[in-house]
Amino acid sequence: MNIRRILFKNFGLRMAALAIAVVVWILITGKQRTYEEKAFEVAVEYFNVSRNIDVRTVRPDQVRIKVRGTTKEIRMVSADDFRLRVDLAGVKHSKRMNLFTEDFLKFPPELEIISIHPKMFEVEVEEFMRKEVPVRVRYRGRMRPGVVLLSRTLNPEKVTVFGYRTQIQDVTMVNAEKDVQLDTIERTQTLRIPLQKTEDILRFEDTDTVEVTIEVENRNAGSQ
Incomplete structure (x- = not known):
């Protein structure tokens, strides 16, 4: 059996098929590696609120973030993948808190944060009180x-x-x-x-x- 003949049989067709496969692979890989940016509105949430306090104001009550990722990642993500949650466990008295948005923001780790606006938000909690007073x-x-x-x-x-x-x-x-x-x-x-x-x-x-x-x-x- 002529090994050389077997190896080079239909050599042109084989090289053409290989070239097409390489081009397709480059196109697919290149498409996956293209990057996009997208903005989302994320609402401020709070939990573990003590019975003797009330959250009076949250300013602003939502923030705008812009993220960057591959085209595939950006198309798969939605606003539900971002959370901005403040744990109020242990807060028992009236206070006003100025918090950094980035410290409480949860988002898919494969994405990159491009911008956050505003960078800080305010949460004001007020303590409830009962008092007996005379009627006039x-x-x-x-x-x-x-x-x-x-x-x-x-x-x-x-x-x-x-x-x-x-x-x-x-x-x-x-x-x-x-x-x-x-x-x-x-x-x-x-x-x-x-x-x-x-x-x-x-x-x-x-x-x-x-x-x-x-x-x-x-x-x-x-x-x-």
Whole structure:
């Protein structure tokens, strides 16, 4: 058997096929190694929030990042592959934190971060507070002639308000929404009046109304 003849049989066709294979390989490899850039909007998340605090503000609440990778990598990635999460475990009191975005950003390791905007974000947490304060009711006018005011009582005399510590600590009392007009009262009666909820108060813990009992003696009725 002529080995030389076997090796060089259809030599031209073999070389052409090899050349085509090399070109295809170069094209495929070159395509995989081309690079692209893409921008994503990533929302700021937080977790492990203590029951006695609230996250009041996150500024900004999302950041814009631009990444670089191969064409294949960029086409396979989505916004869900990027996370910006802040662990608030251990935060028990009011505070304002200025944090570096890069320290909390999680992204696919094969990608390169080109830019981050902004480079810092702010998280403000506020401690909740409960406080017992007295209820105040305003009285207007005078009793009519012949009608004697014997007593006036409030139920409850105090209420517990709930809100952010920086605001609740300055609340010293709660007012009734309406005044009691004494000149309209001719007999003993109990009025239910809503309490005034200011912007400092998130809610009333027990009740949001006060009962005002006005006890009177109507001497006019007895003389008729």
